[in-house]
Amino acid sequence: MQVTVLVCEDDFDVGAETEALRGTGVGAIASFTGIVRDTDGTGPSQHLIALTLEHYPQMTETEITRIVAEAGERWPLAAVRVIHRVGRLAPQENIVFVGTASAHRDAAFESAAFIMDYLKTKAPFWKKEETQEGAHWVDARLSDDEALEKWKRR
Amino acid sequence: MQVTVLVCEDDFDVGAETEALRGTGVGAIASFTGIVRDTDGTGPSQHLIALTLEHYPQMTETEITRIVAEAGERWPLAAVRVIHRVGRLAPQENIVFVGTASAHRDAAFESAAFIMDYLKTKAPFWKKEETQEGAHWVDARLSDDEALEKWKRR
Amino acid sequence: MKILYFAWMREHTGCAAEQITLPENVKTVSELASYLGSLSAGHQTALRNLKTVRVAINRKYASLESPVRADDEVAFFPPVTGG
Amino acid sequence: MKILYFAWMREHTGCAAEQITLPENVKTVSELASYLGSLSAGHQTALRNLKTVRVAINRKYASLESPVRADDEVAFFPPVTGG
Numbered sequence: 280m281q282v283t284v285l286v287c288e289d290d291f292d293v294g295a296e297t298e299a300l301r302g303t304g305v306g307a308i309a310s311f312t313g314i315v316r317d318t319d320g321t322g323p324s325q326h327l328i329a330l331t332l333e334h335y336p337q338m339t340e341t342e343i344t345r346i347v348a349e350a351g352e353r354w355p356l357a358a359v360r361v362i363h364r365v366g367r368l369a370p371q372e373n374i375v376f377v378g379t380a381s382a383h384r385d386a387a388f389e390s391a392a393f394i395m396d397y398l399k400t401k402a403p404f405w406k407k408e409e410t411q412e413g414a415h416w417v418d419a420r421l422s423d424d425e426a427l428e429k430w431k432r433r
Numbered sequence: 434m435q436v437t438v439l440v441c442e443d444d445f446d447v448g449a450e451t452e453a454l455r456g457t458g459v460g461a462i463a464s465f466t467g468i469v470r471d472t473d474g475t476g477p478s479q480h481l482i483a484l485t486l487e488h489y490p491q492m493t494e495t496e497i498t499r500i501v502a503e504a505g506e507r508w509p510l511a512a513v514r515v516i517h518r519v520g521r522l523a524p525q526e527n528i529v530f531v532g533t534a535s536a537h538r539d540a541a542f543e544s545a546a547f548i549m550d551y552l553k554t555k556a557p558f559w560k561k562e563e564t565q566e567g568a569h570w571v572d573a574r575l576s577d578d579e580a581l582e583k584w585k586r587r
Numbered sequence: 588m589k590i591l592y593f594a595w596m597r598e599h600t601g602c603a604a605e606q607i608t609l610p611e612n613v614k615t616v617s618e619l620a621s622y623l624g625s626l627s628a629g630h631q632t633a634l635r636n637l638k639t640v641r642v643a644i645n646r647k648y649a650s651l652e653s654p655v656r657a658d659d660e661v662a663f664f665p666p667v668t669g670g
Numbered sequence: 671m672k673i674l675y676f677a678w679m680r681e682h683t684g685c686a687a688e689q690i691t692l693p694e695n696v697k698t699v700s701e702l703a704s705y706l707g708s709l710s711a712g713h714q715t716a717l718r719n720l721k722t723v724r725v726a727i728n729r730k731y732a733s734l735e736s737p738v739r740a741d742d743e744v745a746f747f748p749p750v751t752g753g
Contacts (some may be wrong), residue, residue, distance in 0.1 A: 316536065503641065574668075
């Protein structure tokens with residue numbers, strides 16, 4: 280399994296990332312792109328000015344690599360690419376890319392969803408949102424923790 | 434919901450397709466790219482020379498549009514793009530693209546998987562494979578029919 | 588009535604599309620398939636196992652019991668394998 | 671021992687990283703958190719509710735019961751919100 284994990288301030292190119300997942304025996308590529316939304320989710324009036332992503336250097340790469348390795352044990356994957364941006368991001372900017380390549384679609388889809396669910400709840404990133412009413416740290420969502428349950432039942 | 438459905442001989446650009454799914458309120462884009470594999474799946478010796486995709490013009494677009502509309506009823510989607518190629522395709526070439534955009538990742542992931550599962554079993558396309566030992570029509574897989582069961586239980 | 592065949596069914600019948608005059612006693616897809624099967628040995632081979640045949644009337648999925656009319660476009664094809 | 675704080679915990683303690691000498695009676699993460707909480711009012715606020723605090727020792731997730739050693743890097747942070 281070819282694995283690429285990147286944590287950086289720079290933007291990424293979804294086309295180039297998807298292209299890099301191709302290879303012998305690959306019949307299915309699933310990808311996920313996370314994007315900064317215009318609102319902080321509490322209501323349409325809470326217009327978001329920017330999002331700042333803080334992280335724990337070294338531990339982020341280690342933790343994402345561990346999650347990807349676990350995905351590689353559960354599904355027959357040819358390649359995985361994960362990119363997570365840090366720093367200040369404006370609405371509409373990319374935050375995260377997860378791409379998985381396999382012979383068949385189930386493995387590609389499920390492993391991409393699995394990696395995103397674990398990344399959301401285990402990788403040490405923290406979001407601070409700036410709205411017109413000030414800045415605040417984003418609260419962790421219980422629904423993200425609950426999303427892990429479906430992978431444990433298997 | 435913005436919907437684009439294309440059935441054509443031309444290749445598509447995954448980067449441009451993903452880009453076209455962006456928009457206000459979109460925080461998650463899931464995509465699937467199906468690619469011609471080098472073997473017909475019966476064994477490593479069955480090297481695939483090419484795949485020819487036949488379809489039922491008019492009905493393909495109608496059926497895919499119907500599947501996408503059903504996805505739009507099940508999940509809050511901002512945009513969906515489906516492209517399916519027809520004609521003769523060599524190994525490593527793209528066959529199909531499904532991209533979905535939503536505020537949240539669950540809706541994007543699940544609707545993309547849903548559309549692929551229905552497309553595989555309902556959209557009138559047929560694959561003929563050419564190997565060194567001759568050409569044959571691909572048999573429908575029972576596992577594709579079974580994949581629909583998980584969506585019916587909901 | 589316009590009849591369409593796809594994939595290996597098309598190869599057996601030797602034609603992708605044919606225009607027929609609907610016999611008066613043919614009221615359903617099932618009866619239409621029996622009639623078409625009598626047209627040639629190739630037609631008979633194509634339509635010999637209706638359990639594995641899919642049918643669409645005017646580009647919408649139909650069943651063996653669906654009624655057919657003279658101005659319908661009826662398509663017969665094997666289970667689909669796209670995606 | 672190197673201690674790290676992230677996100678709103680870092681804002682409360684006023685520092686992202688600090689070097690401390692591990693007191694002899696501090697053997698676990700839980701005891702370390704109590705000791706750090708005594709350093710300043712900000713530290714106390716940051717560490718007041720350990721149920722919502724995550725801990726990593728040498729960049730691996732640990733629990734309140736995990737043992738700590740003088741050469742460890744121990745990080746305290748809120749539940750993560752990336753992705």
